Each structure stands twice: as structure tokens, then as C-alpha cells.
Amino acid sequence: MAAAAAAGPFSLREVLDAFRRCVTEQREVLLEPYLSGWRGLIRFLQSLGAVFSFISKDAVAKVALLEAQHRQHRFVSLQSLVQHELAAGPAALRARPDSGCRTVLRLHRALRWLQLFLEGLRSGEPRTSVLCTDAYNASLAQHHPWVVRKAATVAFCALPSRDAFLEIMNVGSADEAVAMLGEAIPYIGDVYGITQELFAEHKLLDLP
Numbered sequence: 001m002a003a004a005a006a007a008g009p010f011s012l013r014e015v016l017d018a019f020r021r022c023v024t025e026q027r028e029v030l031l032e033p034y035l036s037g038w039r040g041l042i043r044f045l046q047s048l049g050a051v052f053s054f055i056s057k058d059a060v061a062k063v064a065l066l067e068a069q070h071r072q073h074r075f076v077s078l079q080s081l082v083q084h085e086l087a088a089g090p091a092a093l094r095a096r097p098d099s100g101c102r103t104v105l106r107l108h109r110a111l112r113w114l115q116l117f118l119e120g121l122r123s124g125e126p127r128t129s130v131l132c133t134d135a136y137n138a139s140l141a142q143h144h145p146w147v148v149r150k151a152a153t154v155a156f157c158a159l160p161s162r163d164a165f166l167e168i169m170n171v172g173s174a175d176e177a178v179a180m181l182g183e184a185i186p187y188i189g190d191v192y193g194i195t196q197e198l199f200a201e202h203k204l205l206d207l208p
């Protein structure tokens, strides 16, 4: 909480801006804004309270791993990270529990959850826990063991109402928040789509 407060209140605007900056003309996904978007999302999650800390801790660890690799190898894009790690051969990559690729894959699946959840929020359904559970079941859940699915579903019941959600996005009235969701969703979808194609092309969608 202290770290989140020190960085100022969350605003959906900064997440939107980060994901907008991600995609280049050559359809590459830039790592720096990608991680910056994730840091914004994590700050939001941390502001929702301790019930979600088992989720934010995992996301923090994954972003930290990628930040360290970004600093070490100066990867500019997800494409260059994949290329670099694949150079050692697909078998070596599959054997690494700390690869950037498998870590990106986890965040990538979570981005699909986010896309579906934001679409649900925008649609007007007032029960955020229902929206969140539906989005989760259609994305991340199929990759999680029973115990994680159970804990996640319990945590979703503690989500704030749709109105409260729109308010803590900090972009003005509920109408303005919904409008910004409409702006943000295509950028997130674009990053998701390009990453999905990249991982499919290199047969990395099932990295253990």
C-alpha cells in the first residue's frame, strides 16, 4: 500500500498510454511500455486490498524477472526476447523455469483476462464478481490448478461494485470511465493479438 501511495493514485489513463505506446509500426511489442503498463495494473490491484495480495505478489515477481532481463540484455521488444532465448534451442528453453518467454506467457494469459473483464465492465453488467469469474474461466483458469482457481474465485467475491470500480479508475465520471475503457480495450487487444501470434509461430503457447 505504501509503495502504491508513494507513486500517486492509480489512473486508467497511464495504463492506456502505456499499452498504446507498446506497438510499433513494424508490429513489434516494446518491452518498456509493456512492463510499465503492468506496473500500473499491479498498483491498481494492490489498492484493492490484502485479499488480492497473493495475486499481486505473483504479478510483481513476474514483472521483476522481466525487468531484470530487460536491464541485463537490453531487449527492446518481446520479439527480440523470444529470438534471444530461442537461440539456445527450443528444448533448452522449455527446460528453464526462469525464462523470459514462460514469464511473458503468464502475463499474456492474464492480459486476455483483463481484456475480457474490461469488456464486461463496459457492457454495464453491475456484478463485478460475475464479470471477473466469467473472464477468468474463459482465460487463465484453464492454466491454473484447482487450488489456485478456488482461491481466485473466493477473492473475486471481495471486488468492489461496478460504480466503485469506475470511480477508482480516476478518469472522471462513470461515463468518462466507460469511454476510456472503449479507448483502452483495442490497444490491449492489439498487444494481446500480436503476442499470441508470436508465441504460436514459435510454438511457445504451452511453455511449462
Ligand SMILES: CCCCCCCCCCCCC/C=C/[C@@H](O)[C@H](COP(=O)(O)O)NC(=O)CCCCCCCCCCCCCCC
Residues within 6 Å of the ligand: 012, 041, 042, 044, 045, 052, 054, 055, 058, 059, 106, 107, 109, 110, 113, 132, 136, 140, 148, 152, 159, 169, 208
Ligand atoms: C480486479 C481483480 C483482479 C483479479 C485478477 C484476476 C486474475 C486472477 C489470477 C489468479 C492468479 C493467482 C496467483 C497465482 C498465480 C500463478 O500460479 C500463475 C502461474 O504462474 P507459474 O506458472 O509461474 O506458477 N500465475 C499467473 O497465471 C499470472 C497471474 C497474473 C495475474 C495478474 C493480474 C493482474 C490484474 C490487474 C487488475 C487490474 C484491473 C484493472 C481495472 C482497470
